[in-house]
Amino acid sequence: MPECVNKGCGRKFTDPTEPCLHHPGPPIFHEGQKGWQCCKPRVLTFDEFLSIPPCTTGVHSTEAPKPVENAAAKPSPEIAAPTVKDGIETYGSAVSVTKAAAPVAKPPTPAKEKPVVEDDPSIPVPLDSPCKRRGCKAVYKDPKTYNTPCVHHPGVPIFHEGSKGYSCCKRKVLEFDEFLKIEGCKEGRHLFVGALISKEEEELVNCRYDFYQTYSDVIVSIFAKMVGKEKAKIEFRQRELHVDLPMPNNKRFKQTFPLYGPIDAENSTYVVLTTKVEIKLKKADGTSWPTLRSDEATGEIIQIGQPTKM
Structure with missing residues (x-):
């Protein structure tokens, strides 16, 4: 059976007219965030990126799209072209040039590989x-699917x-x-369900915060x-602020702030943004x-409108 090459689909099909769910745009990796140009979700881990649901319905295709030529993306003439042997691409050394060689950047340390997880x-x-x-x-498809080989990347x-x-090959x-x-x-063996993560395994982390004030x-x-906007919890009380913020990779920021002064809890608000709350x-x-927390009061008077960092 032919295999669809559309991004996000990759399914084998027999009926070329059946709906094909895919991403028509290219992937975007920027400042640690990952996503697709054609839709809005942005995530931090590669596994979350692969699980972003397709945003467009079309038809299957077996022809890969032609790459758009970009002069800026062409390899430097100072770098030898790669050679391919047994499916492995090997890059040659740079040819000699008259200008001083630029310092070689140290490759990033790969993420720590997780232990093998099996289905329950x-x-x-x-x-x-x-x-x-x-x-x-x-x-x-059925329990017999587990008997088929799972050829994968453990890295x-x-x-x-x-x-x-x-990292594994x-x-x-x-x-x-x-x-x-x-x-x-x-x-190895297929993994269709994965590990169930309990709340006890959550990692409590510290997040930087600061504040500034106006007259009101x-x-x-x-x-x-x-x-996570749906799961974030902010509770306002007259002299306390309770914050519970779940984040990707099973991390959570949870803290209670004893406030320096009383607040109007009913008219206090919050908004969850991409990089902060x-x-x-x-x-x-x-x-x-003078401070946000009552347990850090020093008696110092801070001018209204000037930010202070914690």
Whole structure:
């Protein structure tokens, strides 16, 4: 059966007219965030990136789109072209040039590989669930699916200076589409359900915060990235602020702030942004706050409107 090459699909099909869910735009990796140009979700981990649901319905395709030529993206003439042997791309050394060689950047340290996770036999597997192991394209049809080999990558993705690959094998490519096609290097058992993470395994983390004030409000910024808007909890009380912010990778910022002054809890508000949570505390008496927390009061008077950092 032919295999669809549309990004986000990759399914084998027999009927070319059946709906194809895919991403028509290219992937975007910027400042640690990952997503697709054609839709808005942005995530931090590569596994979350691969699980972003397709945003467009179209038809299957077996022809890869032609790359758009970009002079800025062409390799430098000072770098030898890669040679391919046994499916492994090897890059030669740079040819001699008269100008001084630039310092070589140290490759980033790859993320720590996680221990192998296996499915719990007591947990039912939904029909048509894809295998969660990197590089495996198997789809669960019945219990016999577990008897088929799971050829996958146990390592983590590594993107460095334009090359793309996995920490568990040597092959490196330049194009993202080619990276998705790198065949697995290890055979094991499929993972259709994955590990269930309990709340006891959550990692409590500290986040930087600061505040500034006006005559009527105290504005607090908590710098926590990619907070889950639906699960974030902010509770306002007259002299306390309770904050509970879940984040990706099972991390959570949870803290209670004893406030320096009383607030109007009913008229206090907050908004969850991509890189921070901004909280507006409505003052109950209009006095100046020298600190945000009552347990850090020093007697110093801070001018209203000037920010102070914690």
